[in-house]
Amino acid sequence: MKSIYLDYASTTPLAPEVLKAMQLYLTRCFGNPSSLHSFGEKARKAVEDSRKKIAEFLFCLPEEIIFTGSATEASNLAIFGIVRPSIQSIEGSVKPHIITSSIEHKSVFMPCRILEDEGAELTYLPVTKEGFIKISDFKKALKKNTVLVSLIYANNEIGAIQPIGEIAKAISAYRKSHIANYNDKRLAISAMPYFHIDAVQAVNYLDCDVKKLGVDFLTLSGHKIYGPKGIGALYVKNGSPIKPLIYGGGQEGGLRSGTENTAAIAGLGEAIRQIANGKSQIAKIRKLKNKLFKGILKNISDVKLNGTLDNSLPNILNISFRGVEGEAIELALDSEGIAVSTGSACAAKDLKPSHVLMALGVSPKDSHGAIRFSLGKYTTEREIDRVLKVLPGIIERLRKIAGYHSK
Amino acid sequence: MHPKHMGRIKNPDGVGQAGNIICGDTMELYLKIKMDKKKKKEVIKDLKFQTIGCAAAISSSDVACELLKGKTLEQALKLKPEDIIKKLGGLPEVKVHCSLLGVEALKSAIKNYLERK
Numbered sequence: 001m002k003s004i005y006l007d008y009a010s011t012t013p014l015a016p017e018v019l020k021a022m023q024l025y026l027t028r029c030f031g032n033p034s035s036l037h038s039f040g041e042k043a044r045k046a047v048e049d050s051r052k053k054i055a056e057f058l059f060c061l062p063e064e065i066i067f068t069g070s071a072t073e074a075s076n077l078a079i080f081g082i083v084r085p086s087i088q089s090i091e092g093s094v095k096p097h098i099i100t101s102s103i104e105h106k107s108v109f110m111p112c113r114i115l116e117d118e119g120a121e122l123t124y125l126p127v128t129k130e131g132f133i134k135i136s137d138f139k140k141a142l143k144k145n146t147v148l149v150s151l152i153y154a155n156n157e158i159g160a161i162q163p164i165g166e167i168a169k170a171i172s173a174y175r176k177s178h179i180a181n182y183n184d185k186r187l188a189i190s191a192m193p194y195f196h197i198d199a200v201q202a203v204n205y206l207d208c209d210v211k212k213l214g215v216d217f218l219t220l221s222g223h224k225i226y227g228p229k230g231i232g233a234l235y236v237k238n239g240s241p242i243k244p245l246i247y248g249g250g251q252e253g254g255l256r257s258g259t260e261n262t263a264a265i266a267g268l269g270e271a272i273r274q275i276a277n278g279k280s281q282i283a284k285i286r287k288l289k290n291k292l293f294k295g296i297l298k299n300i301s302d303v304k305l306n307g308t309l310d311n312s313l314p315n316i317l318n319i320s321f322r323g324v325e326g327e328a329i330e331l332a333l334d335s336e337g338i339a340v341s342t343g344s345a346c347a348a349k350d351l352k353p354s355h356v357l358m359a360l361g362v363s364p365k366d367s368h369g370a371i372r373f374s375l376g377k378y379t380t381e382r383e384i385d386r387v388l389k390v391l392p393g394i395i396e397r398l399r400k401i402a403g404y405h406s407k
Numbered sequence: 408m409h410p411k412h413m414g415r416i417k418n419p420d421g422v423g424q425a426g427n428i429i430c431g432d433t434m435e436l437y438l439k440i441k442m443d444k445k446k447k448k449e450v451i452k453d454l455k456f457q458t459i460g461c462a463a464a465i466s467s468s469d470v471a472c473e474l475l476k477g478k479t480l481e482q483a484l485k486l487k488p489e490d491i492i493k494k495l496g497g498l499p500e501v502k503v504h505c506s507l508l509g510v511e512a513l514k515s516a517i518k519n520y521l522e523r524k
Contacts (some may be wrong), residue, residue, distance in 0.1 A: 227474050325431055328462050402460075403414075403457030
């Protein structure tokens with residue numbers, strides 16, 4: 001039985017082209033990019049070539065790209081790097097204020113929580129039941145002491161694409177109208193609030209032109225785009241007063257010390273080049289996702305789409321199957337060789353359902369029965385057919401165990 | 408995952424519930440109880456469960472039934488989560504709470520039986 005992988009939002013396989021681009025730097029070209037000799041020079045060239053490819057993709061300058069050990073680290077760098085110095089520079093009763101959403105990935109949510117403990121003021125924007133931030137809510141949340149806005153470009157559980165451009169416009173208008181406040185000596189930072197987006201899930205499918213988007217920081221990941229694990233990058237707009245998290249040899253413009261992961265950096269550059277060359281297979285993936293959705297609706301009763309098909313990533317489909325637990329479905333599918341994922345909680349320590357689905361207003365009952373199917377460029381129509389063949393039986397069996405009778 | 412004791416019993420002598428929907432696991436347990444003439448005690452003649460939960464919750468429920476079948480009420484009430492875990496051959500740390508389901512549902516079902524008497 002051939003296994004079927006429908007968990008591309010968790011991680012993706014390494015593309016053969018990427019592996020090829022990496023191999024040289026895992027073998028012969030092992031030099032330290034900081035060395036002056038020819039070994040170092042070759043490694044340095046690989047790092048800088050990759051930086052250029054990423055800069056071209058994001059429409060920014062190469063020196064605005066900082067390589068990190070993961071996307072989590074990149075987001076941590078943006079958030080702590082901007083907000084922590086402002087906690088120190090703002091004295092007295094004025095607290096730095098952060099705006100984020102209630103559907104962030106943990107790598108943004110947790111740093112925000114830590115900063116809240118350290119004295120920052122947080123606004124967690126609500127979302128509509130389809131999973132979108134409302135511009136009006138965002139505008140209301142902006143304050144004189146807002147130093148950072150951090151939002152997810154496209155959500156990893158439901159695929160909802162946020163109106164980043166519109167939010168950037170609102171930020172830009174706010175900056176202009178409140179320019180006087182920046183003369184406040186206690187807020188010795190200009191161009192506030194800064195705007196960070198987590199584009200980890202978006203990079204494969206959406207326009208990531210940072211000028212068009214109007215963002216100051218953008219996080220991306222290697223292993224979600226058919227690149228290697230253990231590599232991420234942060235776009236840092238020139239002139240942003242960001243402080244490093246890791247100190248040492250001063251690599252990456254002093255923002256991220258540590259010898260560069262040359263092979264992974266070369267791999268990330270190649271993965272980005274593949275996307276820039278239109279290898280993401282967006283139309284095919286969207287077609288297969290629609291087929292999967294229609295097939296499920298047709299063959300299984302009492303299901304509910306979490307989020308919406310409009311303004312959503314072409315590859316993520318999140319569905320609740322009433323009367324069953326997501327994890328039981330995941331394991332039953334796994335025994336058929338089909339890999340999917342659940343945000344459901346039984347394995348998490350706090351046992352709470354997915355915070356993203358809860359923010360959408362999905363009931364705890366429905367959240368526990370949620371499954372995320374995430375497709376990728378290697379997904380085939382035959383694989384979708386196979387899933388549609390086995391899934392109804394699995395749901396029926398689990399519903400029997402649960403004593404659930406569909407309406 | 409093919410539980411032997413899933414389902415419900417028509418006209419049960421006792422019904423118990425356990426779990427909560429926030430955590431995601433809920434179990435219903437149905438008991439059929441008979442007087443055993445030899446032992447002169449009430450014995451669990453048959454039992455069935457219905458569980459909404461993860462694989463660990465479903466297996467724990469089934470194993471609990473396996474362990475309880477044929478037991479007297481006194482013996483049954485001695486069932487501990489550790490017995491279920493042992494019979495399953497272990498459970499990961501985060502799943503230990505699933506083994507409580509069977510024990511709690513049993514207590515609730517026996518209480519229900521005694522109230523009906």
